[in-house]
């Protein structure tokens with residue numbers, strides 16, 4: 001089978017790497033690491049005409065989308081209408097990620113456990129609501145409803161910061177159109193776990209549990225990032241019970257879209273928080289998690305291409321065998337990320353081995369040398385029967401090799 005992966009990050013490298021075990025893989029636009037397992041094609045991820053041309057010229061059997069942006073823009077619909085098998089939701093279904101207001105409404109309507117919320121387009125109303133919540137002794141989280149590339153959530157330290165965030169989004173338009181509508185929700189406390197399901201429109205297959213480390217610095221300190229590391233399985237859940245939660249968090253979403261005549265085909269990601277009242281959904285994404293995918297892919301056995309193809313065709317999805325090993329993924333970033341950071345830093349010599357897999361995120365080639373081209377640059381996944389050993393294998397491949405231009409957390413899985 002000939003598979004086209006759309007995207008250029010560490011998540012797409014992990015998908016391409018796994019797919020390449022059983023398929024011939026192409027990737028647009030990819031990166032130098034992905035180029036080792038797939039044929040790279042030029043093009044923008046949301047250029048529907050270009051993607052169609054690649055599908056035609058390379059006789060693609062299946063298109064797999066990495067990032068959410070082209071999905072929200074309806075590129076999966078476009079390619080499906082041209083007759084291609086596409087693994088990735090329609091624009092209507094991708095609203096589950098593209099509009100937090102839509103997602104919250106759907107969660108409440110279908111009884112999915114989640115934080116209490118209200119949405120606002122008027123600053124004065126948002127401010128009054130935030131005031132009243134804090135007066136009642138409750139804390140809130142402020143979220144831009146639209147797609148803000150991971151920058152749309154503010155977990156404030158106090159009331160003034162919460163009001164400031166609402167003002168920045170609604171009045172100053174700090175996030176553009178993404179923040180013209182905001183969600184103000186109850187602040188929940190607990191450990192987080194990622195529930196990622198492969199969906200064929202009517203049914204799902206849950207991937208093994210994983211945990212993402214979102215903060216920039218050790219101990220969960222510093223600004224939120226796209227993710228500084230991940231481990232799988234999550235140490236905070238019992239795997240069998242975790243898998244059963246999909247009935248509560250994934251099934252109602254699939255049913256909702258199927259009833260409306262818009263089957264959800266693609267990955268559905270529920271970000272869960274383990275509260276004293278049980279798991280609740282913080283968010284849904286219409287795609288694989290990043291960096292969770294880099295931790296999960298090396299753990300699964302079998303033909304991922306076949307599974308995604310069957311899902312794309314709305315056919316029953318066979319079960320997936322999960323290997324006995326645990327994994328830990330460390331993200332290497334340019335120092336300063338998620339703020340300002342240097343680019344074009346040469347990559348140090350670091351090699352994959354059977355139990356240490358290197359995935360490229362933001363990299364490119366300059367003058368014959370692989371250099372950094374983004375904030376998150378490399379992902380290093382260690383695999384071992386014991387979780388602790390997986391962590392130490394990953395750090396063993398990194399420690400001492402990256403100078404002061406780089407940053408990585410030292411506490412992933414520790």
Ligand code: AMP
Pocket residue numbers: 115141143153155185186187188189192214271282283
């Ligand atoms: P989201 O993109 O909605 O998942 O939010 C990003 C991060 O913000 C989450 O992973 C949580 O760490 C935090 N967060 C979001 N919503 C809440 C909430 N209601 N209570 C506490 N933390 C939250």
Ligand code: GLY
Pocket residue numbers: 212226227285288289290291292
């Ligand atoms: N790792 C969180 C996300 O992919 O949204």
